[in-house]
Amino acid sequence: MPTSVRLDPETEALLEELTWRSGRSKSEVLREALHRLAESTGSGDRSGPYALISDLVGSASGGPAIPAREHKKAYRAALTAKHRR
Numbered sequence: 001m002p003t004s005v006r007l008d009p010e011t012e013a014l015l016e017e018l019t020w021r022s023g024r025s026k027s028e029v030l031r032e033a034l035h036r037l038a039e040s041t042g043s044g045d046r047s048g049p050y051a052l053i054s055d056l057v058g059s060a061s062g063g064p065a066i067p068a069r070e071h072k073k074a075y076r077a078a079l080t081a082k083h084r085r
Contacts, residue, residue, distance in 0.1 A: 005030070 012037065018029045 009067065015026055015029060019026050
């Protein structure tokens with residue numbers, strides 16, 4: 001998938017030097033750099049779409065225990081109760 005990246009002159013020169021020294025393309029160097037950054041920050045785990053927020057999933061409690069299929073009924077009841085006040 002094509003991606004466009006704008007680099008400052010210093011970073012562009014560094015990228016050119018890395019490609020020349022390694023004999024790889026700019027794309028290869030950038031891909032490797034991104035993978036290394038992901039590994040070092042702990043975001044390289046791609047076990048699912050929620051991997052980055054897995055520590056937050058299931059951490060909330062105390063919300064309404066109304067199944068999603070009954071949301072219209074609950075909403076209607078809440079509006080009716082509000083208008084009766």
